[in-house]
Amino acid sequence: MRHLVEEQLEEYLGGELSSEEEQAFHVHLQQCRACSESLADARSSHSYMAWLVPAEAPPAPGPGFHFRVQRAIEEKMETSWLAELTRLLRPRLAYPLVLLMLLSAAWTLTLEVDADEEILAAFPAQFSATIFSEADQIDSRDLVMATLVDLTDEE
């Protein structure tokens, strides 16, 4: 059996059926219990929804409405650069990026610093930055030896 209520319910509730269609609809209702129940439910839903239709006109936008929206947008733009960045990156990229940042932060915090490097780091920069070449080292050694010889001679 064709269930007319499902097909013609909206037109029936809106009074949009022709008189022949409405007559056929009523005949069908008398024969079909499922459709009678569906129609009763539809009428109930129509009644509940009718409460949402206000008796009075809705408020109209005030004269400064556009300006207020514009200001709200500007405020949000100023405060939400991070959100915007995340939106642009999309979750597919943003989540791995955040994960990567967390991993590098964890790696930095747990990194063991070599003791010598620590001492060198504590040494004043102008000294620690100086790198002696092998030739410099030989020259220095010769200079020390020459000074020792001079001292011995003086004695």
Added chain:
Amino acid sequence: MGVSPDMDMALPISQVLAPSAPRVEADWETTLVRGSQQGDPEAFRLLMERYQGKVFSIAYSLVRQRQDVEDIAQQVFTKVYFSIAQFDFRSAFLTWLYKITVNECYDYLRKQRSNRTICVSEMTEDEQRQFTNHQSEDVLPDRQAELAQTTALLLRKVPEEERLLLILREVEGYSIHDLSRMFAWNENTVKVKLFRARQRLVKIAKRHSLSGRKA
């Protein structure tokens, strides 16, 4: 992008879904939406001016607090501004806007859920009968607002798409033909979805002990 303000004059709001000039209207709307997506403030302003009345209307139907409707509408258009780039033209822009508006109203109702809301299960038998049969003649405006919120809360449990469809049909008065254009569905699909939405709403109401009693 240069959108002439004259276009707004040429197409009054009442013709938004008028079948007489669907092509021109669609082109006009598409131009404004694309302009807004590219950050054109004038296009966004025209879109807002065109549809703000509809946003106010549906927000007032659902929340019934005149002083809060403008705040809700402001939130709606701010959200539209920031998410319009994601609008993909699969349905009418108005449908998308309605969806955002209804969701914003439900956010508001969730935050405000308080003293004004009547719990259906606590209604007397007479009150339930009055609610089920929509006997609004002797009901004071405040009480009507409370009953409207009760319906809004029952509707909250209906799936989002069906809820929007039912609101647009019953509150905004769109025809099946208009709805089929707005959602880009055929008319039979609209009817079937409305049928299911109605059944679901009644089922929810019954679960809240409404209308197990016959009127």
